[in-house]
Amino acid sequence: MISFILNGLDVQTEDGSTILEACKFYGIEIPTLCYNEGLRPYGGCRLCLVEIGSGENSRLVSSCTYPVEEGLNVRTNTKRVVDARKMMIELLVSICPQSKTVQDLASKYHVTRVRFPVRNDNCVLCGLCVRMCKEQMQSGAIGFSERGYKKKIVTPFNIRSEQCRLCGGCIYICPACQMRCQGPDAETDLCSGCLSLEPTCIETHDDYQCWMGTTGDCGTCEGRPDQRTKPDNR
């Protein structure tokens, strides 16, 4: 067993386990996207960031890949972690706003704006499908090609792979393929949907709650037949 400090508490975990596994054991929630218990950790989505060390030498690491070390000081909700994580989610939404998984993450972690031009890619390059294919389906029909902003997931030489058995494991695990409720051509990039319990009109109408009717202020329900006029100045 290894002892380490988790959010100020002295805790113990099994030798060889990652920070993420230890956190899960202690019930501390850490968002993930490219992580799946059945697959090897990849560390690509950078959502499971935690801060380790202290003072000037502290840094952020992906908890899914970082092994717990004796005496390690781990903090899971510092400002640095929250800021970086929110930025990662904002980037994800800007790449792939049609994904329900991504939209849910945005809602849950209060990402309320997207400041980048939206691309509507169909992939976030989390590599889940690649690992699913190789590790669980024992196939390896798909993999990464190119690098940097050109990186993509393809079959070798862009032709149908003989390794592929059309099992659909890749689609099953893909977070980008799960569509958000409004479909891929939604008018807004960020749905701030059902997981967020904060009414969307709260800035304008302190006493009026959006889900009880439509007012047209936020624009999401504009043009609906049941749209009411603003109570005060319209």
Added chain:
Amino acid sequence: MKEFRTHLLVCAGTGCVAAGSYDIKKALEKEIVKRKLHNEVRVVATGCNGFCERGPIVVVQPDGIFYQKLKPKDIPILVEEHLLKGRPVKNLMYVPPAEEKPIPKMMDIGFFSHQRLIVLKNRGRIDPENIDEYIAFEGYQALEKALTEMNPEDIINEVKDAGLRGRGGAGFPTGLKWELCSKTPGDVKYVVCNADEGDPGAFMDRSILEADPHAVLEGMIIGARAIGATNGYIYVRTEYPLALQRIRIAIEQAESYGLLGQDILGTGFDFSIEVKRGAGAFVSGEETSLLAAIEGKIGIPKQRPPYPVQKGLWRKPTSINNVETWANVSHIILRGAKWYSEIGTEGSKGTKIFSLVGKINNTGLVEVPMGITMKDIIYEIGGGIPNNKQIKAVQTGGPSGGCIPRNMLDLAIDYESLRKAGSMMGSGGMIVMDEDTCMVDVAKYFMNFLRDESCGKCLSCREGTQRIWEILDRITKGRGTSADITLLEELAQATKDASMCGLGQTAANPVLSTLNYFMDEYEAHIKYKKCPAVVCKSMISSPCQHTCPIATEAPQYIAYIAHGEFEKAYDIILKDNPLLNVCARVCHHPCETKCRAGQGGKPIAIRELKRAAIEHSNGRTRPKVRKASGEKVAIIGSGPSGLTAAHALAHMGYAPTIFEALPIAGGMLAVGIPEYRLPKKALKEDINRVLNAGVELKLEHKLGRDFMLEDLFKQDYRAVYIAVGAHKSIKLGIPNEEANGVIPAMRFLTDVSVGKQVKIGNRVGVIGGGNSAVDAARVANRLPNVHKVTIIYRRTRNEMPAYAEEIESALEEGIEIKFLTAPSEIVVKDGSIAGVKCTKMNLGTVDKSGRRRPIPIKNSEIVIEIDTLISAISEQPDLSFFEKENDFEITGWNTFVVDKESLSTNVAGVFAGGDAIRGPSSVIEAMADGKRVAEAMDKYLKNKHITFEYRVTRPSVYVEPVKLTVEETLESTRQEPRKTKPAARSKTFTEVDLGFSKSAAIKEAKRCLRCDLEIKEEDEKEQS
């Protein structure tokens, strides 16, 4: 072994090979055989000499004579003169910039004499493809010592005590790394040499491998012994064919000498080295991805821990070090830790190799002790910045490093200081940037590199670099917003924090460091839509138009001239400029300094073409005479700024009145600029144009003497523009300045202009190096009783702020300039000046302005005998009228404090501009202020919020490019205007410059590259 009297060391580094050094070598060998010298002289191809700028290079030993930039045709002369007759050939030697005398010996050249060679000691000295030569210079002695006299712990302790740190950039202590590796249990261990050098502009590792491959091998064998490794790998990027070839030859030779392989030197130690060729990915320089690449996998970084010393290559303990680190090892073992640790600073020991590139005179590879200042590297070794430009920043540490600004050049370089300054040591790239470098563009360039080279695994790095690049691209295209800065900062921080490997963690540095030090440039791009360095193409359209303070559409009028349509050209000029005669003669033409044609040759004569457009247009449109009407506004001063403001205000429907203190109008144009540069008739024409637009002029009305500001408001003037210029000469501040015969330059020039009698002696001295000094000297020289005029200036011609063409004309007219001379006292006889005592100066180290500071030479006083002394060191606005009304905020330079954008003073309704806010400055900037004030005043009087909208520079009309013949396309000589001969102009005030003939103007206009056309295509593409 055969003895030779002379060795010719031909540099065969990649730089010189590219410049043709193999041809030189062949030519030398042929010539030597021809001259039957082959038994006395030997030609050797060596590794990189370092002074790559000057290739191909040949060094003649033992004399140490340095020949540079050789061509095969020089070789027969070189062989005959130097080798046969013993006379070194002067015109093939190195001449330092701004000097005339060649330096024959290599070690006397600043580039070499300030370096300290340890790692590179064999460069340019031995044949890297011959192990015997390496052995002859103490080669493999350290290995013998390490294997026979030391045990592994001794070796590690020696390296630890020496304080050697990783030269790949991160600076991890090498000895500690070896110790960790040796203590990790395991029977198989590896050492790896990282030669995947990929930073743009960095070539240290390549040069070491090319010049001294055995030094790397020796270091690796010693390291392997220390940690108990049996196998080593050298990972060389495949873009380095010469380095690959030489390291392979070196391994072969070492094996045949029993220095590699089984039972090395009979000590029972086995070790072998294999070369791996890199597959061309920048990220493979990161250690974990390099190890993956050696294993045959995709070069993608892995999570550390486990570190390579724990689980490295094939999950075995591995010590991976940079080429330069390995090359240091044998020197430490041979000479001891104590010797090594005496070089460098507290935390960073030894020397570091930098590749000095960019806007620097001496491009090349330099090895310097840690702790040397940046300034020493740039000025003493690098020889300063070419073409007398200002240095702006030094970029260190490769793409993920940062930019160190000019005011921090005193920084002593080591790992810590660079990191503190927001940059890093990196592998040792050092890119010098001058005033023509746009820092936003630099950041964009590096981000473009990094978004390409990121492995793409981490979202933060892949998307972060891409999005940062997108934002920067937007900013450089003039579409940035102020929110972009915050977004950049947040995103850059997140990229740095959230990424896994070194590449991602430092990828944001180019942005963070430029944001930190060059925020003003970002602001200029975002808010003012200006690129101060005139680089960002989609923002500037054409450099001339973008640089012009009043945005004159130079490419358009030049194009019309090329078509022969002088009238249209005239109209284009008149559109933005009411004082076209003035500007056509005396504008300091910032447009020409930035002209693209001037980058490879001479810039287009934009100013002369403006004059041609005026002089050769017939029946040109003249604006109708208007009568003043509308609200009254007052303008104090009839200089270029006041005239421009009045003209613009009249066109907006106001009734401006100009109040001028002197009996003549024109301000500095009339009294400061002598008639031989700007004839009174030409100026009169411009002033009349302004007056005809509906402007009233009141001469001999001096603010403070004849009226007060409050009087103006009482007389229903609704707003006031103070454009009084800077007419007061600053005092010299030396003894006896009050003596008879000492005249301030401005008083002298004014008196001559208005026709007053000026008392002046036969011998005139002028102190100063600016335009007013040169003007005063040239005017004095034209006065009938003056025989000799001497300008006294404390620096050299290179530093002189006066316009180069004016200095040239002054010299032509026989005016003497005493450089490096500073006045210390005025010698007085009977209350009048008899001479001026001066001290000779030397140029010392570079100060913050980037100019070398003059330092007095002891006991070098001289007395220059003169009868009249004109002091022209600088001017200030004459604000004596303020003695009663001092509500204004005034700077220490006696200029007005104004709002940067609206130019409004702290008093409501009062604006100030021109030299009154800038100090002595240029005509065109004063005019721009006048235009700006007119706009601001209009808004103020209409009770509108004073804000300005800025747009990227674009031409207002499209002018079809003129069809050129083949000869015209090749034409590169700049047309020179007709001039009055120096002899004919010596004692008269007739105009010197006589302008272009019609045909010369058309010929010159056809040289224009029409930069504006390029942007038209881009704009159209964007729209479609």
